[in-house]
Amino acid sequence: MRQTLGRSVPACGLLLVACLLTTAASAQTGGEGLSPTLANIKKTHVVHLGYREASPPFSFLDQANRPIGYSLELCEAIVDEIGVEVDDANLKIEYVKVTSDDRIPAVLQNKIDLECGSTTANAERAKQVAFSPLMFVAGTKLMVPKASNISAATDLKGKTVVVTKGTTNEQAMHNVDKKFSLGLNIVTAGDHEQSYQMVVDGKADAFATDDILLYGLIVRHKAQDKFKVTGDYLSYDPYGIMFRKGEPQLAAVVERTFHKLGSNRDLIPLYNKWFVARLPTGEKLNVPISPQLEEAFHVLNDTEGTSN
Structure with a gap:
């Protein structure tokens, strides 16, 4: 190189x-x-x-x-x-x-x-x-704690979801919120690492971004036993x-x-x-x-x- x-x-x-x-x-x-x-x-x-x-x-x-x-x-x-x-x-x-x-x-x-x-x-x-x-x-999916009962977007009713500012995932979650009348609290973080950390710290119930990025973050943090990627695709990216x-x-x-x-x-x-x-x-x-x-x-x- x-x-x-x-x-x-x-x-x-x-x-x-x-x-x-x-x-x-x-x-x-x-x-x-x-x-x-x-x-x-x-x-x-x-x-x-x-x-x-x-x-x-x-x-x-x-x-x-x-x-x-x-x-x-x-x-x-x-x-x-x-x-x-x-x-x-x-x-x-x-x-x-x-x-x-x-x-x-x-x-x-x-x-x-x-x-x-x-x-x-x-x-x-x-x-x-x-x-x-x-x-x-890729496509938008959800990262949640392994113990979470969230397995689909419809399980997010009234919960806090973090997205990374400036991503297409942010609009995808607003669309899901409106479609299913979930009453989501959608918050933003400056980058994917900060979004990930919000779930780690319990400040968000789920992190919504492209599935491959979620898998990458989980593996990098060696957190396969702590977090999972779940749900259907919520966008096409x-x-x-x-x-x-x-x-x-x-x-x-x-x-x-x-x-x-x-x-x-x-x-x-x-x-x-x-x-x-x-x-x-x-x-x-x-x-x-x-x-x-x-x-x-x-x-x-x-x-x-x-x-x-």
């Missing part, structure tokens, strides 16, 4: 999202010259990657407080492709911490070039930013790498990276590295790739990437 500075969902829905995200990137391609982001990277020789501190296995800190994860490794592959595009094989990476609440502003305000976390690509966000092809799909929209060349570079990874059959081994094998921090999620996501990766292999 380079030098640096600083659960079940419909297959048709998953493939549709994969196609939509790829189409969105393709639609921005065309035009001459370097886009603003690429021009600045060529000038400074630095790519700014936004990372999350507590979103394992997508983006988190190792024992030496260095950012690592599945999303970051995908971003590093994009950086390699950017190097080809701007003719600079020695680009450096500067990591910039972001949260759920400030990650989109960080992209819009040019503080980061790529957001490498666990961000849901949806139509509302696509009005402001662009997304890579599909890299994962396809993940993508986020970057500035309206930049044809940058969009093409991001899409080309994913198609190269797909054609080289690197995506599934990369998934297994972070979701099935033991993590560099010692934990093991052991979450095999779903047939739907595997098929979405095959779609990238079967279609040609966009070229400038």
